[in-house]
Amino acid sequence: MTFDEQYFDIGRLDRLSYRETCVHRLDPxxxxxxxxxxxxxxxxxxxxEIVALAPxxxxxxxxxxxxxxxxxxxxxxxIVVSPFAIFIGIFNPLLDARTFAVIPGFVVSAxxxxxxxxxxxxxxxISAALLLIATTSFPGxxxxxxxxxxxALFVSQLLFLYRYLFVLMEEAMRIIRARDMRSFGSRGTGRxxxxxxxxxxxxxxxxxxxxxxxxxxxxxxxxxxxxLKRSRMALTDLAFLSMMIAxxxxxRFFPVTEGIGRVAQELLG
Amino acid sequence: MSHHIVEFKDVSFCYPDGTExxxxxNFRITHGESVGVVGANGAGKSTLLQHMNGYLMPTSGTVxxxxxxxTKRTRREIRKKVGIVFQNPDDQLFMPTVFDDVAFGPLNxxxxxxxxxxxxxxxxxxxxxxxxxDKPPHHLSxxxxxxxxxxxxxxxxPDILAMDEPAANLDPKSRRSLxxxxxxxxxxxxxxxxxxxxxxxxxxxxxVIGDGVVVxxxxxxxxxxxxxxxxxxxxxxPLSLQRR
Numbered sequence: 112m113t114f115d116e117q118y119f120d121i122g123r124l125d126r127l128s129y130r131e132t133c134v135h136r137l138d139p140x141x142x143x144x145x146x147x148x149x150x151x152x153x154x155x156x157x158x159x160e161i162v163a164l165a166p167x168x169x170x171x172x173x174x175x176x177x178x179x180x181x182x183x184x185x186x187x188x189x190i191v192v193s194p195f196a197i198f199i200g201i202f203n204p205l206l207d208a209r210t211f212a213v214i215p216g217f218v219v220s221a222x223x224x225x226x227x228x229x230x231x232x233x234x235x236x237i238s239a240a241l242l243l244i245a246t247t248s249f250p251g252x253x254x255x256x257x258x259x260x261x262x263a264l265f266v267s268q269l270l271f272l273y274r275y276l277f278v279l280m281e282e283a284m285r286i287i288r289a290r291d292m293r294s295f296g297s298r299g300t301g302r303x304x305x306x307x308x309x310x311x312x313x314x315x316x317x318x319x320x321x322x323x324x325x326x327x328x329x330x331x332x333x334x335x336x337x338x339l340k341r342s343r344m345a346l347t348d349l350a351f352l353s354m355m356i357a358x359x360x361x362x363r364f365f366p367v368t369e370g371i372g373r374v375a376q377e378l379l380g
Numbered sequence: 381m382s383h384h385i386v387e388f389k390d391v392s393f394c395y396p397d398g399t400e401x402x403x404x405x406n407f408r409i410t411h412g413e414s415v416g417v418v419g420a421n422g423a424g425k426s427t428l429l430q431h432m433n434g435y436l437m438p439t440s441g442t443v444x445x446x447x448x449x450x451t452k453r454t455r456r457e458i459r460k461k462v463g464i465v466f467q468n469p470d471d472q473l474f475m476p477t478v479f480d481d482v483a484f485g486p487l488n489x490x491x492x493x494x495x496x497x498x499x500x501x502x503x504x505x506x507x508x509x510x511x512x513x514d515k516p517p518h519h520l521s522x523x524x525x526x527x528x529x530x531x532x533x534x535x536x537x538p539d540i541l542a543m544d545e546p547a548a549n550l551d552p553k554s555r556r557s558l559x560x561x562x563x564x565x566x567x568x569x570x571x572x573x574x575x576x577x578x579x580x581x582x583x584x585x586x587x588v589i590g591d592g593v594v595v596x597x598x599x600x601x602x603x604x605x606x607x608x609x610x611x612x613x614x615x616x617x618p619l620s621l622q623r624r
Contacts, residue, residue, distance in 0.1 A: 125516060250476035250516075270476055277518050278470055322471040325435050329464050330536060331456070331488030336475075339483060339493055 124188075124241070127180055128248035133347075134178035139247045139255035141348035145355040146243045152359045153235045159211070159224050162369065164231045166362045170355075171238040178246045185245070189237050196233035200226040249273050254338045263335040270336065278319075283312055383446045384411040384461075384539040384568050386432065390441035392592075393427055401427040403592035404441065409585075414562075414569035416579030416600060419589035420614035425544070425572040426467075428589065432542050432570070433462040446539065460489065463538030467545040469525035473517040478509070478528050481517065485536040503535035504528070507561060523554030530561070542570040547578050576618040580604050588613055 128135065134142075153167055175182060207222035244252060250270065257266040286308055294304075324332075361367065386409040393402040401424045409415050417425050430436040431443050434455035443450040445458045466472045475481035482503055486496045504510045507527040517525060526546065533541065546562070547555045555578070562569065562582045573579055579586060579600060586600040590613045596603055603609065604618050616622075 129514060250480065253476070271474065274474055274476055274517070319471060322466065322468070323474050325430075326466060326472045326474065327484075328435065329433055329459055330485035330532070331459060332484075333488060337484070337487035338480065339487070339496060 123184065124245050125248055127184075127245040128251065130179060132178050132246075134174055134246045137246075137351055138344050138348040139251045140259055141344065141352050142243055142247050143252060143255045143259065145352060146239050148355065148359055149239050150236050152363050153232055153239075155363070156228075156232070159221065159228060161224060161228050161231060162372075163362070163366060164228070164235065165368055167235050170358070171235065171242055174239075174242040174246060178242065180242060180245050185238055185241055188241055189234060192237060193230075193233070196229055200229035203229070257336075257338060267336045275319075279312075279316060282315060283308075286312060385409060385444070385446065386462075386540060386568065386570070387444040388428075388431070388441070389444070391428075391431060391438045391443060392440045393431065393436060394439045401592055402431075402438070405589075405592070405594055407587055407594060407597055409568060409570065412566060412568055413585060414571070414583045416583035416586040417570060417572040417589060418574070418576065418579060418586060418613075418615060419595075423589045423613070424592045425589060429464060429542050429544050429570070429572055432540075433459045433464055460536065461538055462540045462542060463533035463536055465530055465533050465541070465543040465546060467548055469522070469529040470517070472529040472532065473525060476516055477513070478504070478515050478517065478520070479513040481528065482513075482532045482535045485532065489536065499535045499537070503531040506534060506564075507531045508557075522549050523551065523557075526550060526554070526558065527561075538567065540568045540570070541565060542572075544572050545574070546571060547573065547575045574615075576604055576610075576615065577620050580618050580620065588615075 149167070149170055153164070156164060174180070175185065203226040204220060204222035207220065207225060209221045210218050211221040211224050212219045247255070250273065253266050253269050253273070256269070257263065290304065290308065388405045388407050391402055391405040392400070394400050405424075405428065417428065419425050427436065431438060431450070432445070434450050434452075437450070437452070445461055448454045448458055448461075450458060473481050475484055479500060482500045483496050486499045491499070500513070501510060504513060507530055509524060509527050509531060512520065512524060512528065517528070520528065526549075530543075530546075547558055550558060555575075559578055559581050562571075569583070571579060571583060583600050586596075586598065586603045587594055588596040588603060588609065595613060596606075596609055605621055607617055610616055
């Protein structure tokens with residue numbers, strides 16, 4: 112069991128990107144732009160919005176089904192990071208206790224509505240980001256960013272983060288295991304030792320960085336990580352992007368869900 | 381062809397903290413030779429390898445690779461000629477996928493896409509790892525990593541191949557296939573290792589380094605069977621030459 116499998120399982124997320132579906136085949140740049148627009152649209156909604164957010168689930172659900180990504184896996188990942196969102200919104204119901212709506216039977220305060228809205232936005236954005244990686248792979252996203260004109264320094268940092276995160280974490284785990292084997296009870300596990308461990312880890316990382324840099328120089332590194340042009344923007348990519356823009360603007364600027372509700376009410380009434 | 385030579389003339393090197401790692405090293409390696417560099421821990425093997433492509437510059441003396449003598453200006457040119465494989469493949473494979481990693485060198489040489497792809501496939505094929513091309517390095521086993529690390533250097537088609545402990549951390553089977561692989565390379569090879577059996581198998585010549593100087597230089601079969609010489613340098617007879 113390596114560190115990766117135990118905690119993040121980014122490896123599995125990556126392996127999902129080896130599949131061949133029409134979502135996987137889209138140009139990474141098109142997907143990156145689409146997801147960015149999606150994120151911007153979702154977070155641009157006002158604080159108390161719930162109903163209008165509902166149609167935006169269409170995008171992740173489509174990616175999930177067409178891309179043949181297992182739903183459970185994505186839901187699990189969302190739950191793992193959910194505490195961040197929950198802690199951001201948890202005090203809203205206490206701080207913002209104004210009455211927002213009265214559903215027959217009980218009163219809904221504004222705080223609960225905004226809390227729920229935060230959770231919805233969080234689920235939408237995180238699932239979109241996870242699905243982007245699951246259908247494109249992390250390096251694919253990085254190369255797409257580079258080709259979209261993001262600074263070389265930024266993109267190479269991301270690539271190195273992805274490559275060395277696990278190496279570093281496993282190193283830390285080895286040091287901690289070595290400490291635990293020779294410390295008995297509370298002795299040796301105190302703060303002083305911990306600070307020194309962090310120091311050692313830092314020194315080892317600096318050493319490693321130097322060796323990596325040497326390896327890069329040996330292979331002709333000149334400041335920018337080169338990458339092959341793997342794909343071209345095809346007609347399908349442009350079609351995908353324009354559909355995405357149309358979908359996002361319709362549901363952002365027209366109250367479609369409300370409209371549907373009204374029509375349904377009239378039909379029933 | 382006689383231009384793939386490596387020549388060290390009176391090379392000394394002193395680390396910034398004052399440690400004298402090399403104290404006047406002299407040798408000349410000609411085209412197509414494979415040479416093992418052996419010696420105790422801290423004898424200066426790794427320091428010596430780091431001079432081969434200008435990561436370290438000699439404090440005094442000259443290093444000549446082919447017809448270029450090593451200076452800050454010729455360093456880039458020399459790096460194209462000498463490929464170094466490091467001891468720890470994790471340090472060498474820094475790109476997110478095997479393909480990207482092997483393509484890194486050729487792309488930096490300014491090659492066009494089609495030839496980069498061709499080079500990468502050829503290099504990976506040579507180390508029997510073509511199937512791994514889309515994998516991220518952290519999903520590979522140690523043996524696979526070291527094969528890919530070799531491919532990443534081979535893809536630059538260097539004239540001279542230098543390796544630091546190529547068989548460290550390999551299981552016996554991977555080690556054996558590495559030896560078979562190394563024997564197929566027609567490059568000049570310089571291998572620093574404690575694995576004396578590997579040196580005996582792969583290299584016809586052997587240089588013993590002790591305390592920053594060349595202690596012995598000659599045919600591997602001769603040097604690696606000289607018990608007293610080896611034991612004076614914290615080494616021992618290769619297992620295949622030991623009688624029980």
